[in-house]
């Protein structure tokens with residue numbers, strides 16, 4: 409049944425706004441089956457991409473599929489999704505979401521699906537709350553999240569994602585468009601749960617990178633991941649997310665991927681901190697966003713206000729922003745009083 413759905417799926421117009429690693433990978437994967445335009449804000453970089461048919465800065469070695477359209481003209485990118493059955497994907501970091509959405513206000517848009525993972529640094533808002541603040545309730549929107557390294561998706565390797573939206577028609581549209589080939593798409597109505605899992609796992613990947621970089625061993629790594637999941641669950645449930653969401657692709661799945669996979673930028677931040685490198689140097693060498701950095705600060709503040717206990721997140725924020733040394737961070741976590749293992753709010 410699913411096989412025939414894949415074969416007969418209609419070709420849709422898709423625009424991906426944001427030409428970093430993830431936006432490029434998603435555009436490349438969807439261009440195998442749809443009419444896709446990738447938009448980036450840097451005119452020179454987009455012209456070079458159109459010429460070389462590869463995103464040299466973010467995904468070198470992965471040539472674009474023949475049909476993928478490239479543009480740095482915002483009006484052209486929006487005109488590409490003028491039909492109501494099109495899909496508009498925002499693929500910038502959380503910090504860029506508000507300005508990108510503000511640009512969208514001048515255009516009629518069919519919907520908006522965002523790929524960013526984190527809480528906004530200054531406001532502590534989740535992406536869907538930013539979307540509501542900027543665009544209001546009239547635009548159908550949703551978060552597409554899950555364990556998905558851009559490099560693997562760009563190579564066409566299998567990957568499973570979840571579309572979270574309270575709008576049933578939008579969920580169906582995303583599944584009809586994105587599900588197929590080597591991409592599986594599950595649906596969820598739990599926007600808060602999906603977004604909290606995707607945001608906090610990045611902070612925990614920094615923690616695991618620190619532990620691995622200090623040579624603390626596989627037992628410590630498993631403990632951090634498991635107790636990290638307890639932190640995600642405590643915060644997410646307090647914000648209204650559903651407990652089972654944290655056990656799914658966008659919770660445990662993405663947490664395992666990012667904490668253990670060396671392709672993770674956030675994990676690499678932790679590995680760098682363990683080597684004693686300064687954060688500025690690590691971020692500069694990375695050349696990509698590491699969402700766990702701003703997110704650690706936003707989550708520490710939010711959890712503090714809500715009275716949610718998040719010792720691993722707080723320890724990471726201490727190293728990132730207060731000058732705490734990684735070994736001292738570990739010692740502080742180990743010195744905590746024993747407690748019941750059950751997740752308590």
Ligand SMILES: NC(=O)C1=CN([C@@H]2O[C@H](COP(=O)(O)OP(=O)(O)OC[C@H]3O[C@@H](n4cnc5c(N)ncnc54)[C@H](O)[C@@H]3O)[C@@H](O)[C@H]2O)C=CC1
Pocket residue numbers: 425426427428429430431448449466499500501502503504505507508523524525526556557558559695696697699
């Ligand atoms: N790279 C990955 O494997 C995955 C990344 N994500 C998430 O997707 C988001 C983007 O990540 P990447 O593409 O990997 O980051 P990246 O660091 O590779 O690229 C970020 C891109 O966003 C652009 N950008 C920033 N602000 C913008 C704005 N206001 N308007 C338009 N473009 C803007 C930059 O110019 C750059 O091209 C992040 O929230 C990340 O957590 C999610 C799943 C997988």
Ligand SMILES: O=C(CO)COP(=O)(O)O
Pocket residue numbers: 525554555556557610613662665666671672673674675697698699
């Ligand atoms: O979100 C991701 C994989 O699902 C990417 O993680 P990093 O941003 O740590 O590379």
